[in-house]
Amino acid sequence: MNLRPVAPVPDRSVLDRLAGQLVVSCQADPGSPLRDSQTIARMALAAQRGGAAGLRIQGFEDVGAVRAACALPIIGLTKTDRADTDVYITPTAEEAARLGELGCALVALDATGRPRPQPLAELFAAVHAAGALVMADISTLDEAHTAMTLGADVVGTTLAGYTPHSRQLSTPDWLLMDELRAAGVPFVAEGRIHTPHDAARALDHGAAFVVVGSAITRPDVITSWFAGALRGE
Numbered sequence: 001m002n003l004r005p006v007a008p009v010p011d012r013s014v015l016d017r018l019a020g021q022l023v024v025s026c027q028a029d030p031g032s033p034l035r036d037s038q039t040i041a042r043m044a045l046a047a048q049r050g051g052a053a054g055l056r057i058q059g060f061e062d063v064g065a066v067r068a069a070c071a072l073p074i075i076g077l078t079k080t081d082r083a084d085t086d087v088y089i090t091p092t093a094e095e096a097a098r099l100g101e102l103g104c105a106l107v108a109l110d111a112t113g114r115p116r117p118q119p120l121a122e123l124f125a126a127v128h129a130a131g132a133l134v135m136a137d138i139s140t141l142d143e144a145h146t147a148m149t150l151g152a153d154v155v156g157t158t159l160a161g162y163t164p165h166s167r168q169l170s171t172p173d174w175l176l177m178d179e180l181r182a183a184g185v186p187f188v189a190e191g192r193i194h195t196p197h198d199a200a201r202a203l204d205h206g207a208a209f210v211v212v213g214s215a216i217t218r219p220d221v222i223t224s225w226f227a228g229a230l231r232g233e
């Protein structure tokens with residue numbers, strides 16, 4: 001009798017479920033008064049109530065708390081500060097696998113061209129072996145091509161503006177979206193989408209779906225926008 005465990009098969013139908021929809025990133029940075037997994041789970045439920053079709057969640061504890069509270073599909077990631085690399089979104093295969101095992105439908109990871117602790121292909125294989133899909137967070141068109149060649153399921157514009165070699169913008173990178181669409185690369189629009197208008201515009205630029213974080217779930221950041229405006233900034 002063959003008792004080898006059967007590897008879980010990644011469920012690609014989640015991409016159909018998210019098509020054209022809003023995913024809300026519920027993250028609280030270290031030092032935030034909201035930095036507590038139960039608080040993150042409540043934010044996730046509030047996002048669900050408002051019409052979010054999916055959630056982007058950072059860290060094993062937050063993923064576990066949200067998974068227990070809410071059935072929406074999760075894009076999981078870790079943020080790990082390491083001395084040996086600037087790559088901080090899910091830098092290792094071990095972290096990527098654990099996110100998949102915790103039930104994340106997609107695992108987001110840094111797929112920029114920066115030096116990294118482990119080859120991208122190993123991370124992608126770990127995600128797929130754990131039964132999840134790969135969302136490759138990129139900052140340029142070249143990085144998107146590399147990620148797709150290595151087997152990413154979708155790329156995200158998440159890191160555009162956050163690597164030294166990408167366009168530094170205070171707006172979403174509309175040009176990158178146009179380049180991705182022209183190249184036929186399936187992509188998620190993420191990063192500095194601050195208004196409902198911009199979220200809808202991202203679909204017009206070809207995004208498969210849209211991830212919004214700060215403008216919905218970081219009240220300290222939103223407050224600073226208003227306070228800054230009152231100071232005339």
Ligand SMILES: CC(=O)N[C@H](C=O)[C@@H](O)[C@H](O)[C@H](O)COP(=O)(O)O
Nearest residue numbers: 025158162191192193212213214215
């Ligand atoms: C660059 C980076 O580390 N991005 C992180 C990725 O998960 C989050 O801090 C962002 O909030 C998320 O990408 C959503 O973007 P925005 O908060 O701009 O809507």
